[in-house]
Amino acid sequence: xxxxxxxxxxxxxxxxxxxxxxxxxxxxxxxxxxxxxxxxxxxxxxxxxxxxxxxxxxxxxxxxxxxxxxxxxxxxxxxxxxxxxxxxxxxxxxxxxxxxxxxxxxxxxxxxxxxxxxxxxxxxxxxxxxxxxxxxxxxxxxxxxxxxxxxxxxxxxxxxxxxxxxxxxxxxxxxxxxxxxxxxxxxxxxxxxxxxxxxxxxxxxxxxxxxxxxxxxxxxxxxxxxxxxxxxxxxxxxxxxxxxxxxxxxxxxxxxxxxxxxxxxxxxxxxxxxxxxxxxxxxxxxxxxxxxxxxxxxxxxxxxxxxxxxxxxxxxxxxxxxxxxxxxxxxxxxxxxxxxxxxxxxxxxxxxxxxxxxxxxxxxxxxxxxxxxxxxxxxxxxxxxxxxxxxxxxxxxxxxxxxxxxxxxxxxxxx
Ligand code: EPZ
Numbered sequence: 308x309x310x311x312x313x314x315x316x317x318x319x320x321x322x323x324x325x326x327x328x329x330x331x332x333x334x335x336x337x338x339x340x341x342x343x344x345x346x347x348x349x350x351x352x353x354x355x356x357x358x359x360x361x362x363x364x365x366x367x368x369x370x371x372x373x374x375x376x377x378x379x380x381x382x383x384x385x386x387x388x389x390x391x392x393x394x395x396x397x398x399x400x401x402x403x404x405x406x407x408x409x410x411x412x413x414x415x416x417x418x419x420x421x422x423x424x425x426x427x428x429x430x431x432x433x434x435x436x437x438x439x440x441x442x443x444x445x446x447x448x449x450x451x452x453x454x455x456x457x458x459x460x461x462x463x464x465x466x467x468x469x470x471x472x473x474x475x476x477x478x479x480x481x482x483x484x485x486x487x488x489x490x491x492x493x494x495x496x497x498x499x500x501x502x503x504x505x506x507x508x509x510x511x512x513x514x515x516x517x518x519x520x521x522x523x524x525x526x527x528x529x530x531x532x533x534x535x536x537x538x539x540x541x542x543x544x545x546x547x548x549x550x551x552x553x554x555x556x557x558x559x560x561x562x563x564x565x566x567x568x569x570x571x572x573x574x575x576x577x578x579x580x581x582x583x584x585x586x587x588x589x590x591x592x593x594x595x596x597x598x599x600x601x602x603x604x605x606x607x608x609x610x611x612x613x614x615x616x617x618x619x620x621x622x623x624x625x626x627x628x629x630x631x632x633x634x635x636x637x638x639x640x641x642x643x644x645x646x647x648x649x650x651x652x653x654x655x656x657x658x659x660x661x662x663x664x665x666x667x668x669x670x671x672x673x674x675x676x677x678x679x680x681x682x683x684x685x686x687x688x689x690x691x692x693x694x695x696x697x698x699x700x701x702x703x704x705x706x707x708x709x710x711x712x713x714x715x716x717x718x719x720x721x722x
Contacts, residue, residue, distance in 0.1 A: 308697075309720055309721065313685030314667070315687050315689055319552045321557070321713060323557075325560040326560075327350030328535055328537060329357070330470070331496075331535050332357055336378065337360070337407050339382065339530065341382075343382065345530045346508075346533065347379050348380070348533055351378045352538065352705045354701070356400065359394055362391070369383075380530070388411075396418050396420060402419075402420055402475065405417055406474070413458070417451055419451050424639065425634040425637045425639070432469045436479065437479060439462075441455045459484050460483050460488075460524055463476060468492060468494065470493040480524060482525065484524050488522075492517075492518050492519065495604075495605040496565045504533040505528070507531045508531050509529050542587075544612070547573075547612070547683060548686060550578050551686060552716075553592065556588070568609065572616070576596050576598050578592070595623045600616055600627070601630040602631050612676070614676045615676065618649075622687065623662060629658045631657075632656065639677050641658060643672075643677070647667070647668045647688050647692070650663040664689065665689065666690055668692055670684075675700060675702050677699075678694070679700060
């Protein structure tokens with residue numbers, strides 16, 4: 308198992324370039340299969356989740372050629388609507404294949420993706436949407452199967468603005484007959500990016516980015532070229548790293564309108580930031596003030612930046628409260644941070660954070676964003692930290708140790 312060795316205390320300075328967004332790339336890679344001709348996708352990040360999804364797509368007969376951050380997908384030779392079970396379990400986003408294959412072939416089958424340990428990751432809202440469009444859904448021995456002679460548009464109310472369910476329904480409705488309306492839809496920027504790609508391919512979608520999405524089914528979609536939006540969560544992670552180490556970092560390739568909630572919170576804490584067209588400059592200055600944070604669906608504070616923000620809040624004067632409202636078990640980083648001396652008390656879905664000085668320790672990563680938080684903690688922890696099970700981190704951060712080293716961090720990846 309690979310691990311990171313981090314020696315804390317260095318200030319981060321310089322420029323870091325953000326990659327394309329993982330959570331936009333995954334549904335867009337799947338959406339390319341809806342067309343009958345090739346698509347070229349640019350700014351696809353080199354991440355394990357992306358490689359696994361490309362493997363799943365190749366296993367279904369499509370051609371996938373990657374060079375650098377570009378991926379060409381030619382779906383002409385697709386020969387099945389079923390994903391490779393073992394691969395599908397490795398990657399939650401494999402369930403996007405359901406919406407795509409249901410839409411294109413009227414049938415789809417995939418292994419229920421492994422529950423990530425931040426919550427039990429149900430897909431009931433995805434299946435509710437498929438049923439509303441006329442599909443029969445069955446769940447046997449961990450295999451999800453959806454079938455429909457014909458998909459017909461309908462109105463679907465999402466009990467929770469689920470990102471995945473909104474995406475899957477949009478994928479299924481694109482080639483369905485008639486009109487579909489998704490109410491209480493998710494509004495995440497990655498959804499808007501997917502809808503932009505589908506629209507260029509010929510889909511008729513209105514209202515993405517609001518809580519009411521209207522889709523008029525079409526007969527076919529054309530493969531097109533598309534550039535993925537920057538990863539707002541990767542960007543936020545490096546902005547917090549700059550603040551933590553009292554550094555001076557230009558985070559390049561950021562759409563700051565996608566992280567208004569983080570920027571507002573960092574301003575409230577007294578952090579100096581300068582936004583420009585191509586990114587944002589973060590200058591860590593004196594003591595930061597404590598603030599309270601509540602994670603919410605977009606445009607609220609993103610749950611995927613909660614653990615990273617928690618590390619920053621240990622460095623502020625006073626007491627902060629984080630309330631995690633999206634996932635039921637997303638405080639697994641707390642125990643590890645406490646091993647480094649963090650003064651954090653959990654009460655249900657809230658965490659109370661007091662000013663603490665962190666010292667290096669051996670810590671273990673439990674999930675992707677918890678891992679990012681532990682790396683950040685290592686940057687300021689006094690002495691050496693060993694961050695283990697970093698494969699979780701490499702699912703969502705391309706070259707994190709290289710990017711941090713180029714900013715002056717003392718971090719190495721060892722087997
Ligand atoms: C996406 O997950 C992201 N993953 C997550 O990022 C992110 O945390 C999440 O959205 C929220 O922003 C990808 O895009 C690949 P949800 P998703 O469906 O789609 C409940 C990361 O670190 N729910 O919006 O699975 C669910 O239990 C990952 O990059 C249902 O009840 O999130 C949860 O409480 C982690 N029924 C809430 O909705 C359903 O059918 C949010 O889930 C689906 C979801």
